[in-house]
Amino acid sequence: MPSPTKNPHLPFGDQRSAPWYGKDIISVKQFSRSDLEYIFGVAHEMRVMVERVGTFDLLKGKILASIFYEPSTRTSSSFIAAMERLGGNVININEVRYSSVAKGESLPDTIKTLECYADVIVIRHPELGSAAKAAEAAHKPVINAGDGVGEHPTQALLDAFTIREELGRMDDLTVTMLGDLKYGRTVHSLSRLLSLYNSRLHYVSPEILRMPPEIIAELEAKGMRQTEHRTLDQALPETDVLYVTRVQRERFESEEVYESVKSAYVLDKNIMSAAKSKMIVMHPLPRVTEISTDFDDDPRAAYFRQMEYGLYVRMALLAMVLGKA
Amino acid sequence: MPSPTKNPHLPFGDQRSAPWYGKDIISVKQFSRSDLEYIFGVAHEMRVMVERVGTFDLLKGKILASIFYEPSTRTSSSFIAAMERLGGNVININEVRYSSVAKGESLPDTIKTLECYADVIVIRHPELGSAAKAAEAAHKPVINAGDGVGEHPTQALLDAFTIREELGRMDDLTVTMLGDLKYGRTVHSLSRLLSLYNSRLHYVSPEILRMPPEIIAELEAKGMRQTEHRTLDQALPETDVLYVTRVQRERFESEEVYESVKSAYVLDKNIMSAAKSKMIVMHPLPRVTEISTDFDDDPRAAYFRQMEYGLYVRMALLAMVLGKA
Amino acid sequence: MPSPTKNPHLPFGDQRSAPWYGKDIISVKQFSRSDLEYIFGVAHEMRVMVERVGTFDLLKGKILASIFYEPSTRTSSSFIAAMERLGGNVININEVRYSSVAKGESLPDTIKTLECYADVIVIRHPELGSAAKAAEAAHKPVINAGDGVGEHPTQALLDAFTIREELGRMDDLTVTMLGDLKYGRTVHSLSRLLSLYNSRLHYVSPEILRMPPEIIAELEAKGMRQTEHRTLDQALPETDVLYVTRVQRERFESEEVYESVKSAYVLDKNIMSAAKSKMIVMHPLPRVTEISTDFDDDPRAAYFRQMEYGLYVRMALLAMVLGKA
Numbered sequence: 005m006p007s008p009t010k011n012p013h014l015p016f017g018d019q020r021s022a023p024w025y026g027k028d029i030i031s032v033k034q035f036s037r038s039d040l041e042y043i044f045g046v047a048h049e050m051r052v053m054v055e056r057v058g059t060f061d062l063l064k065g066k067i068l069a070s071i072f073y074e075p076s077t078r079t080s081s082s083f084i085a086a087m088e089r090l091g092g093n094v095i096n097i098n099e100v101r102y103s104s105v106a107k108g109e110s111l112p113d114t115i116k117t118l119e120c121y122a123d124v125i126v127i128r129h130p131e132l133g134s135a136a137k138a139a140e141a142a143h144k145p146v147i148n149a150g151d152g153v154g155e156h157p158t159q160a161l162l163d164a165f166t167i168r169e170e171l172g173r174m175d176d177l178t179v180t181m182l183g184d185l186k187y188g189r190t191v192h193s194l195s196r197l198l199s200l201y202n203s204r205l206h207y208v209s210p211e212i213l214r215m216p217p218e219i220i221a222e223l224e225a226k227g228m229r230q231t232e233h234r235t236l237d238q239a240l241p242e243t244d245v246l247y248v249t250r251v252q253r254e255r256f257e258s259e260e261v262y263e264s265v266k267s268a269y270v271l272d273k274n275i276m277s278a279a280k281s282k283m284i285v286m287h288p289l290p291r292v293t294e295i296s297t298d299f300d301d302d303p304r305a306a307y308f309r310q311m312e313y314g315l316y317v318r319m320a321l322l323a324m325v326l327g328k329a
Numbered sequence: 330m331p332s333p334t335k336n337p338h339l340p341f342g343d344q345r346s347a348p349w350y351g352k353d354i355i356s357v358k359q360f361s362r363s364d365l366e367y368i369f370g371v372a373h374e375m376r377v378m379v380e381r382v383g384t385f386d387l388l389k390g391k392i393l394a395s396i397f398y399e400p401s402t403r404t405s406s407s408f409i410a411a412m413e414r415l416g417g418n419v420i421n422i423n424e425v426r427y428s429s430v431a432k433g434e435s436l437p438d439t440i441k442t443l444e445c446y447a448d449v450i451v452i453r454h455p456e457l458g459s460a461a462k463a464a465e466a467a468h469k470p471v472i473n474a475g476d477g478v479g480e481h482p483t484q485a486l487l488d489a490f491t492i493r494e495e496l497g498r499m500d501d502l503t504v505t506m507l508g509d510l511k512y513g514r515t516v517h518s519l520s521r522l523l524s525l526y527n528s529r530l531h532y533v534s535p536e537i538l539r540m541p542p543e544i545i546a547e548l549e550a551k552g553m554r555q556t557e558h559r560t561l562d563q564a565l566p567e568t569d570v571l572y573v574t575r576v577q578r579e580r581f582e583s584e585e586v587y588e589s590v591k592s593a594y595v596l597d598k599n600i601m602s603a604a605k606s607k608m609i610v611m612h613p614l615p616r617v618t619e620i621s622t623d624f625d626d627d628p629r630a631a632y633f634r635q636m637e638y639g640l641y642v643r644m645a646l647l648a649m650v651l652g653k654a
Numbered sequence: 655m656p657s658p659t660k661n662p663h664l665p666f667g668d669q670r671s672a673p674w675y676g677k678d679i680i681s682v683k684q685f686s687r688s689d690l691e692y693i694f695g696v697a698h699e700m701r702v703m704v705e706r707v708g709t710f711d712l713l714k715g716k717i718l719a720s721i722f723y724e725p726s727t728r729t730s731s732s733f734i735a736a737m738e739r740l741g742g743n744v745i746n747i748n749e750v751r752y753s754s755v756a757k758g759e760s761l762p763d764t765i766k767t768l769e770c771y772a773d774v775i776v777i778r779h780p781e782l783g784s785a786a787k788a789a790e791a792a793h794k795p796v797i798n799a800g801d802g803v804g805e806h807p808t809q810a811l812l813d814a815f816t817i818r819e820e821l822g823r824m825d826d827l828t829v830t831m832l833g834d835l836k837y838g839r840t841v842h843s844l845s846r847l848l849s850l851y852n853s854r855l856h857y858v859s860p861e862i863l864r865m866p867p868e869i870i871a872e873l874e875a876k877g878m879r880q881t882e883h884r885t886l887d888q889a890l891p892e893t894d895v896l897y898v899t900r901v902q903r904e905r906f907e908s909e910e911v912y913e914s915v916k917s918a919y920v921l922d923k924n925i926m927s928a929a930k931s932k933m934i935v936m937h938p939l940p941r942v943t944e945i946s947t948d949f950d951d952d953p954r955a956a957y958f959r960q961m962e963y964g965l966y967v968r969m970a971l972l973a974m975v976l977g978k979a
Contacts, residue, residue: 058448059390059418065709067738069731078442081394081420085446088392088418093709093738095731096421096746109940112947117728117939120961121735123708289442290434297437311445383773384715384743403767406719406745410771413717413743421746614767615759622762636770 010145025327028139029147032160032193037200043161044168046320046329047313051169054089054316061091062328069122071097071114072149073129078289079149079159082311083126086318095122112141119144124326127151145325153189158321159288160193162314167245169313170284170306174198180206180239183249183269183294185215190288191249192219195228204229206239210265213255235268240278246271248287250294272296276304286310335470350652353464354472357485357518362525368486369493371645371654372638376494379414379641386416387653394447396422396439397474398454403614404474404484407636408451411643420447437466444469449651452476470650478514483646484613485518487639492570494638495609495631499523505531505564508574508594508619510540515613516574517544520553529554531564535590538580560593565603571596573612575619597621601629611635660795675977678789679797682810682843687850693811694818696970696979697963701819704739704966711741712978719772721747721764722799723779728939729799729809732961733776736968745772762791769794774976777801795975803839808971809938810843812964817895819963820934820956824848830856830889833899833919833944835865840938841899842869845878854879856889860915863905885918890928896921898937900944922946926954936960 010026023042035043053060068087072080075098084094095118111129115138118125127138128149135148135155150156168174179198181191185207195205195215205228207215220230233239240246251269256262271285276299284306287295291307299305323329335351348367360368378385393412397405400423409419420443436454440463443450452463453474460473460480475481493499504523506516510532520530520540530553532540545555558564565571576594581587596610601624609631612620616632624630648654660676673692685693703710718737722730725748734744745768761779765788768775777788778799785798785805800806818824829848831841835857845855845865855878857865870880883889890896901919906912921935926949934956937945941957949955973979 057390059392065707065739067709067735077422081422081443081446084420085392088420089390095734095738097727097731108942110947113939113941116958117961118731120958121731121965289438291438292433297435308441308445311442315446382715384717402747406747406768406771409745410717413745414715614763616763617758622760633766633770636767640771 010143022324022327022329024324024329026145027325028142028145029157029321029325030135030139031148031155032157032196034157035161035197035200040161040164040174040197040200043317043320043324044165046324047165047316048169049329050316050319050323051313054319059089059091062323063087063090063092063326066090066092066124066326067095067122068092068124068126068322069095069097069118070126070149071118071128073127073134076128076150078311079128079156082314083147083149083318083322086315086322089315090319090323092322111137115141115146124322147321147325150189155193156189157193158314158318159190160197161321162310162317163190163194163247163286163288164197165317166286166306166310166313167284170309171244174201175203177201177203177244178206178239178242179203179245179247180208180236180243181215181247181249182208182236182271183251184213184255185209185249186213187255188249191215191247194247195219195223199223199226199228204231206231206233206243208233208236208239208269210234210251210256210269213251236275237278240275241280243279244283246279246283246285248285248291248294250292270294270296271299273298273302276302279304335468347649347652347654349649349654351470352650353467353470354482354646354650355460355464356473356480357482357521359482360486360522360525365486365489365499365522365525368642368645368649369490371649372490372641373494374654375641375644375648376638379644384414384416387648388412388415388417388651391415391417391449391651392420392447393417393449393451393647394420394422394443395451395474396443396453398452398459401453401475403636404453404481407639408472408474408643408647411640411647414640415644415648417647436462440466440471449647472646472650475514480518481514482518483639483643484515485522486646487635487642488515488519488572488611488613489522490642491611491631491635491638492609495634496569499526500528502526502528502569503531503564503567504528504570504572505533505561505568506540506572506574507533507561507596508576509538509580510534510574511538512580513574516540516572519572520544520548524548524551524553529556531556531558531568533558533561533564533594535559535576535594538576561600562603565600566605568604569608571604571608571610573610573616573619575617595619595621596624598623598627601627604629660793672974672977672979674974674979676795677975678792678795679807679971679975680785680789681798681805682807682846684807685811685847685850690811690814690824690847690850693967693970693974694815696974697815697966698819699979700966700969700973701963704969709739709741712973713737713740713742713976716740716742716774716976717745717772718742718774718776718972719745719747719768720776720799721768721778723777723784726778726800728961729778729806732964733797733799733968733972736965736972739965740969740973742972761787765791765796774972797971797975800839805843806839807843808964808968809840810847811971812960812967813840813844813897813936813938814847815967816936816956816960816963817934820959821894821932824851825853827851827853827894828856828889828892829853829895829897830858830886830893831865831897831899832858832886832921833901834863834905835859835899836863837905838899841865841897844897845869845873849873849876849878854881856881856883856893858883858886858889858919860884860901860906860919863901886925887928890925891930893929894933896929896933896935898935898941898944900942920944920946921949923948923952926952929954 126147130152132154135151139146287307451472455477457479460476464471612632776797780802782804785801789796937957
């Protein structure tokens with residue numbers, strides 16, 4: 005378990021009362037509905053500030069140590085930009101395979117070293133539970149940037165924030181998740197966050213890539229309305245948010261089976277003519293063929309804006325755990 | 330084609346009138362003589378400012394995303410230093426082989442993601458035309474840091490700026506290019522920039538590494554006086570600028586042929602005694618054996634100063650496309 | 655030999671009188687006792703400032719080029735953090751195997767290029783003597799971050815500074831070095847620094863990993879009291895500083911020999927019950943099994959604080975050679 009409050013550097017001491025000061029960000033399960041409202045409020049302020057002045061010195065003098073045990077240029081770049089737009093600095097460690105780790109150092113020892121230099125730590129690690137383990141070792145706040153089949157809470161928060169900013173609300177929405185719902189970490193986390201609101205979910209996937217029954221049961225218990233489909237046509241017309249994920253060839257037993265289903269999970273301009281005019285299409289990116297580029301100029305294509313919302317959410321989280329928001 | 334004007338972040342809006350605001354830097358072909366004068370003027374101001382105060386906050390709050398699909402420590406470091414000396418920040422991406430690209434992401438998608446975080450993008454890519462492709466995808470300005478056998482316009486600009494700063498003019502100069510003129514991207518680009526001025530060119534190379542006929546024809550059409558040589562002795566005494574490039578062993582059919590010609594393309598103190606006392610020797614670096622280190626202390630050895638001029642040119646370009654010069 | 659005084663950027667010129675302005679930091683042999691006192695004084699000021707305000711802009715506008723020819727995340731991160739906490743910027747080059755060096759560039763040429771962009775250079779290189787070679791080529795100050803079997807002077811300085819900050823003095827101390835004293839570069843350098851003070855040294859190691867006779871002779875000549883042991887039990891009770899290093903399996907002729915000795919060089923809570931209550935345990939890290947994690951919470955466990963002292967020492971050195979302390 006991450007410790008409840010830690011001790012990032014606080015020269016003047018007066019921000020200790022900030023509600024998220026010294027907290028770790030490890031799992032979507034740690035957020036209540038009011039937590040989300042708070043985060044979205046700060047992230048929205050960040051958006052306004054960036055649009056108005058580009059960067060500002062809220063975290064001037066703070067250092068983020070970003071350690072990625074597996075590469076993720078997108079997430080890594082987003083955290084670096086977030087820290088830099090707040091006037092802070094970054095120690096960026098990507099080459100973990102060459103580092104002390106290669107000499108047999110344990111994760112807690114590595115984290116204890118990094119926190120000698122930095123005020124906050126962002127970690128990406130292939131092993132489930134590693135972020136919580138890092139948080140336990142650290143006296144400075146730790147943010148989970150993905151721990152294998154575990155969680156990627158900042159992705160889930162940016163997905164939810166995208167919906168909130170684009171559609172103005174999280175309640176009374178019909179959200180359709182398309183593609184690989186079995187292995188897709190992002191759809192699992194997002195559906196958990198949506199269960200804090202009064203929405204409904206459509207799951208559209210091949211039989212072998214269905215949303216896991218335990219997640220369906222978990223959300224069912226929270227009163228979420230959920231419906232499963234094999235094709236998009238029934239759900240699409242009433243969809244407010246279409247969340248597309250990639251269906252990977254490797255998931256299928258044979259090329260034939262893959263070829264027979266894949267076209268049902270590829271979006272293009274033509275298919276989208278059956279959707280509402282006011283709705284959004286999201287994608288965690290990278291996108292390969294599952295959304296045709298001919299749809300990119302459609303105002304409903306929100307997937308690149310989604311990356312930008314990610315910047316604001318990560319700015320908000322960094323400011324919050326450092327006692328500055 | 331790069332779009333003519335883009336939209337980097339402009340909080341106060343008043344720099345939109347800056348002549349280079351929002352432009353891409355893709356090819357030397359996009360510059361007129363007056364463009365060069367403008368760039369050299371700004372680069373000279375940068376030089377004065379760096380010499381006087383080291384760094385200044387002209388680009389404070391701006392973020393450069395520098396993405397190198399193939400490594401080039403020299404060029405990458407130069408752009409990073411340029412941005413930092415202007416008070417801006419950098420997202421530095423070198424490990425492209427591990428990034429989303431490895432997951433099949435297209436260049437336009439990668440660029441569209443990066444511009445969510447950054448105000449300007451520098452790209453190095455092994456494929457001809459990739460910088461223009463990136464520029465087309467981006468809403469923020471893109472600077473080409475080399476696209477394979479294509480162009481490396483900031484190298485050509487720094488070469489020209491070196492001549493201008495060291496000799497005080499670009500007209501009425503005798504420029505001698507030595508070594509591999511067939512594959513040397515830098516000599517092709519520099520000769521194109523020189524064709525905007527009233528100078529003359531000597532080409533000194535082995536038969537198999539001659540300046541390509543189509544470039545000779547192109548410059549001929551612009552009125553450039555050009556002469557080809559196999560050895561340096563005739564051209565050297567009247568040379569104002571000697572631009573040395575590396576003759577690579579791999580270009581020759583056999584070790585014997587290589588050994589028979591290579592000494593004609595190696596410069597040392599002794600050979601340089603036949604040159605003027607006021608002239609400069611340039612080299613794009615890295616240098617291997619083609620200039621003897623015994624010449625390094627000669628005031629005419631301009632190749633390390635050339636690197637420093639590169640810093641000023643890149644500072645100028647970054648400031649210009651961000652509407653700050 | 656490193657040149658005595660160099661010329662980092664000094665806009666207002668008045669710091670030239672600073673005693674360490676423009677100096678290289680290459681070897682522990684260059685420090686007198688009063689030099690150490692000066693460094694420790696500045697490092698202590700850095701500690702106070704970081705604890706009070708986190709970062710400050712002493713080196714604002716200065717650029718550090720950090721070039722690591724072999725990876726060392728810990729040392730590299732420490733220098734980056736040091737520069738950033740002083741308000742400076744960093745050009746961080748880790749991927750040397752892909753750089754100009756791979757194209758055959760000499761170390762002096764690489765250094766001469768880097769100093770076009772930066773105000774100070776930190777270099778890590780696998781070859782003995784490479785840091786001095788770099789310093790000789792450079793007009794800007796060079797700091798050795800480890801040159802193979804040569805030296806790692808900033809590690810030795812941080813080790814000494816740790817003792818000074820934790821125990822308040824460097825004289826009248828009993829320092830016990832445990833483990834691999836033959837190949838351990840850190841214990842060689844630290845013992846040399848300690849020889850400037852009036853302390854005594856215990857060496858505890860397997861027969862085949864004894865402190866080299868030439869170092870013993872060198873310190874003997876300086877009046878250092880030194881005693882060798884095979885086990886810790888005799889020395890431990892009077893030890894003020896226990897410096898633990900790793901005994902690597904590869905050093906032994908067979909698994910059996912290694913297994914028979916290794917337990918004598920592993921520290922745990924139980925063994926430490928025989929030590930004073932006011933003493934410290936140090937380790938250069940990474941630690942593998944040679945200190946049990948059950949000892950980490952003991953106040954005498956100074957090895958993570960040691961990393962933090964390293965930050966202050968490196969801040970001090972950077973400020974000093976740039977004429978700002």
